[in-house]
Amino acid sequence: MFKANSFLDVIKHLLIMGVIVAALVLGFFYFYLPSTTNHGESISVPKITGLQLQDAETLLEEQNLRYFINDSTYKPDQKPFEILTQDPAPGAKVKEDRKIYISVNMKNPPMIKMPKLIDGSVKNAELILKSYDLRKGKITYVPDLQQNAVLKQFVNGKEVKPGDMVPKGALVDLHVGDGLGETEFEMPSVVGMPVDEASVLLVGQGLQIGNIIYVQGSQEPDGTVLKQRPFAEVGAKIRVGELVDLWVAGNEPVQGIE
Missing domain, CATH: 3.30.10.20 (Trypsin Inhibitor V; Chain A)
Known part of the structure; x- marks a missing residue:
């Protein structure tokens, strides 16, 4: 034990203790720690x-x-x-x-559940495939009234349904509707009919009105269908959803101002 006989002795003892503590701190941080952690070496x-x-x-x-x-x-x-x-x-x-x-x-792709692409558009299918880390493969258009709608989905030539397990990153082939359908029937003749009645008849049979070309100088009353394409020949067939162009007598109607 240190004995302090005077205030000066106390000061001396404190200084000695301070020097000892400082030496220990400096020795730890500047000698011991660097030697054990390769300080400065990287x-x-x-x-x-x-x-x-x-x-x-x-x-x-x-x-x-x-x-x-x-x-x-x-x-x-x-x-x-x-x-x-x-x-x-x-x-x-x-x-x-x-x-x-x-x-x-990874060497082998993980298996994931096949998402539902059926009944959606091709664009929507592309977005879904990307979000599942799958890839769009071959698109085949098949007869169907649903235009541009995904009808079936295939992986490696085998049809897969939503929920089936498929490899991540797989190519997914799509069967897509062409908007025409498979049903064929005889081409109706609308020549000689008023264009309004002809349009109703064609649309009622699942056909679409294409171009309407107005012809001046005809002997027929204005608004009469003079010609159609496809032609209504004997044995001529047409599929549901196809376009029919019409040639009509008279001038093209001018949109009136109400």
């Missing part, structure tokens, strides 16, 4: 994205670094076991034995 992280996992492992070992796979995904346009991401980034300064976190491309 390694530049190499770029390993794009490398195969085995090659990346070899490169990191040469730099006295380690790796840890914290994620894996499947990208069909990249090789299996390819490094997709790394953290820290290339060029970052780290200590020896630092762990580099990486994500790796």
Whole structure:
């Protein structure tokens, strides 16, 4: 025990204790800690994205670094076991034995549930496929009254239904309606009819009115159908949804101002 016989002795004892504490602090931070943590020594992280996992492992070992796979995904346009991401980034300064976190491309795609594309449009199907990491394949138009609507969906030539398991990244082929349908019937003749009645007749049979061409100088009353295309020949067939062009006597009606 120190004995303080005077105030001056107390001051001396405090100074000695302060020097000892300062020496301990300086020794810890400037001598002991640097010697145990390689203070001032760092390694530049190499770029390993794009490398195969085995090659990346070899490169990191040469730099006295380690790796840890914290994620894996499947990208069909990249090789299996390819490094997709790394953290820290290339060029970052780290200590020896630092762990580099990486994500790796899987060898086999995971299986996911097939989404419902049927009855939606092709554009809508493209958006859904992208959100599920699936790819649009071949589009085949087939006779159906639903124009541009997805009717069936296929993977590897096999029809798949919503909820069926398919590989992530798979190509999905689509059968899409052409808006015409399969039903064929004899082409009706509307020549000689007023254009309004002709239009009602054609639309009533599932046909569409195409171009209406007005012809001046005809002997027929204005508004009479002079010609049609397709022609109503014997044995001529037409499918539901097809267009019919009409040639009509008279001048084209002028939209009046109400």
